[in-house]
Amino acid sequence: MTGIWVAVLATAAGCYALKLAGLIVPRGVLGNPRVRRFAELVPIALLAALVAVQTFAAGQSLTIDPARLAGLGAAVAALLLRAPFLVVIVVTAGTAAVLRALGVA
């Protein structure tokens, strides 16, 4: 529990420091097109990695959880239908919950 608090406070401090850094860093650091592109692409790489890991990993082993997969499939369908963020979340959790309640997955 203490470990989680340390992680929470470290994350908060790090995130704030990054926000402030942008306001005080001298101009021109992001003049390099590659640096700028990296800053744009980093969230995509990390978030895609999180989607994959949280869907297919259990600790250090890879598994397939049918309810999780179905939930994520429902999320993709909702996104393709241009559903708002909260609708995507509710449809995802609802799909996994119903499948588990039915014992199907």
Next chain:
Amino acid sequence: MTDVDDRPAQETRARPVRNGVALGLAVGVSGIAFGAAAVGSGMTVAQACALSLFAFTGASQFALAGAVAAGGSLIGGAAGAILLGSRNALYGLRLADLLPRRGARKLVAAHGVIDETTAVSLAQPDAAAARLGFLATFVTIYVVWNLTTLIGAFGAGRLGSPQALGIDVVGPAAFLALIWPRLRAGRTERAVGLAGAVIALAATPFLPTGVPVILAATAAVAGAVLSPAQDAPPVSRQPGSPQPGPALSDSPQPGPAQAGSRQSGSAQPEVP
């Protein structure tokens, strides 16, 4: 929205506030999802609320909750969460000319440098409207996001096991929704996303939990080297964005407010 050319002065003040409040409300309620996911992962209500109050950047918050749920290295989890917040530094660079230059007000304004405040600010026609838009978005989203985090955190604890409610799938779905508009933006974005996912999965059996996700940043390095930023990247607000963002639809093209930051990339509204 109706055109109000006959009331330019009043409209100049009303529009950024309306934009900011509408976007803040629409996005801020997603704090429910974060609160539920955080408590479902094993955090306390206080820890969930502390993240929303003091980290106040959605993707990083979800990422740390995911790391806690996975039960792996919390250092790796925090590092990944902080790395995810690096785009806010980019936004700050673009907003620096518009926000207070020094003192306590600058320190407070820095906390509000996130996707949505950047999007609203840079969509305004002049610096005064941009400042107003920043303030309206920041205040609305901060209040709503923190209130709904509390509600979601309490709700998740009362309702039952996170697994039975499907809350363990909320994190991945939230991440997917966050990058969805960016994945639609171009081939490089899709390649980087796919590569990031493959790298992380391939590394999972061999590295401590949390580290594979950080390793996925190498996909962004490759993408940046192979496809550097254009001089004038399009300000993309994809029609298919998971955020409704009706607030921005009546904004004029970015004008003088953006003058000091021509090298801006895309600023898309998403969860803070």
